[in-house]
Amino acid sequence: MAHELSPPEQWLNLYGDILYRYGFARVRDAAVAEDLVQETLLAALKARARYTGKASEQTWMIGILKHKMVDYFRKAGRENTREFDDRLTGDENNDFFDSQGHWQGDVSSWCSPDNLLQQEQFFDALQACIERLPPRLAQLFIMRELDGMGNDEICRLLSIATLNNFWVMMSRARLQLRHCLDLNWFNR
Amino acid sequence: MLTCKEATQLASKGMDENLTGRERVALWLHLAMCRLCRRYVRNIKKLHAVMQKAGAAGQALLPDSVKLSGKSRERIGQVLDGALQQGKKSRRKKN
Numbered sequence: 001m002a003h004e005l006s007p008p009e010q011w012l013n014l015y016g017d018i019l020y021r022y023g024f025a026r027v028r029d030a031a032v033a034e035d036l037v038q039e040t041l042l043a044a045l046k047a048r049a050r051y052t053g054k055a056s057e058q059t060w061m062i063g064i065l066k067h068k069m070v071d072y073f074r075k076a077g078r079e080n081t082r083e084f085d086d087r088l089t090g091d092e093n094n095d096f097f098d099s100q101g102h103w104q105g106d107v108s109s110w111c112s113p114d115n116l117l118q119q120e121q122f123f124d125a126l127q128a129c130i131e132r133l134p135p136r137l138a139q140l141f142i143m144r145e146l147d148g149m150g151n152d153e154i155c156r157l158l159s160i161a162t163l164n165n166f167w168v169m170m171s172r173a174r175l176q177l178r179h180c181l182d183l184n185w186f187n188r
Numbered sequence: 189m190l191t192c193k194e195a196t197q198l199a200s201k202g203m204d205e206n207l208t209g210r211e212r213v214a215l216w217l218h219l220a221m222c223r224l225c226r227r228y229v230r231n232i233k234k235l236h237a238v239m240q241k242a243g244a245a246g247q248a249l250l251p252d253s254v255k256l257s258g259k260s261r262e263r264i265g266q267v268l269d270g271a272l273q274q275g276k277k278s279r280r281k282k283n
Contacts, residue, residue, distance in 0.1 A: 008268070008272055009272070011268070012261065012264060012265050012268060016256045016261060016264065017255045017256055020254070020255060020256045021248040021250050021254055021255070022248055024248075024250065024254055025248040025249060025250050030257075034256065034257075034260040034264070037256065037260075037264060038263075038264045038267055038268075041264065041268055042267070042268070042271055045268070045271055045272065045275070096193075097191070097192060097193040100191065101191025101192055101193035101194060102191065102192050102193075103192050103224045103225075106224070107224040107225075107227045107228050107231070108227070109227045109230065109231070110230070110231050110234055112234065122238070123242075123247075123249070124251075126235075126238070126249065127249050127250060127251055128251075130249060142249070144204065145235075145236060145239035145240070145243070146239050146242060146243040146247075146249065147243060148240070148243060151204055151205065166204075167197065167200065167201040167204065167205070168197065170200050170201070170203075170204060171196060171197040171200035171201065174196075174200050174232045174235065175196060175200075177235060178228065178231050178232060178235065181231075181235070
């Protein structure tokens with residue numbers, strides 16, 4: 001069944017928050033996410049004659065937002081004249097290993113959250129922990145784990161210089177998240 | 189012999205990429221002897237599974253409080269209205 005578009009006057013109410021949350025989760029910057037909502041709705045307005053109704057209105061809008069996000073990341077990458085030095089991202093503040101490379105603290109074993117309440121608590125903690133990651137690590141982690149994007153694609157989008165940096169950063173993100181979840185979820 | 193630091197990095201890499209035979213063996217040897225790293229690997233795999241599920245369900249993993257602010261909603265509304273009026277005008281001109 002073909003989908004139909006709702007009147008553009010209603011779009012902001014219907015999709016404003018959905019688009020904002022989708023964008024914010026990935027760009028991690030409120031002002032940028034707001035601009036992306038505006039650009040997406042304007043682009044949708046221009047493109048609405050070409051809407052074929054194959055995808056739902058919301059999927060169609062998010063598709064436009066994804067294009068706008070790619071543009072944003074490209075531009076941000078170009079404007080950043082200095083190459084990102086990702087080798088050190090987060091390393092200074094937070095070392096989980098001693099000088100010999102052994103664990104500094106304990107690593108607890110997690111049980112799976114098995115009822116709904118526990119799952120909700122887990123998600124709350126996970127959200128809070130993702131918030132606390134350095135923005136680039138959060139972007140990277142969300143693109144890889146939530147969106148399932150490919151390694152090369154992520155490196156291009158985020159201007160990560162080498163695949164090796166990508167692996168180091170992913171590992172950093174996982175180390176920090178696991179540590180944060182240990183403190184905020186498991187040990188409660 | 190890998191250190192724990194190296195082992196965690198290799199385990200993480202192994203979730204995003206196929207490891208070489210040599211890397212796999214080195215990681216396996218370390219994990220066979222290191223309880224903390226075994227736990228670590230189990231935990232990040234659980235994390236991976238949770239994230240995949242959330243992604244498939246379209247969850248943004250943000251608190252409910254993350255929303256467009258009233259101010260920006262107003263601004264975007266005005267810009268959209270302007271564009272809509274503009275569109276109507278230019279259509280009238282064509283007719």
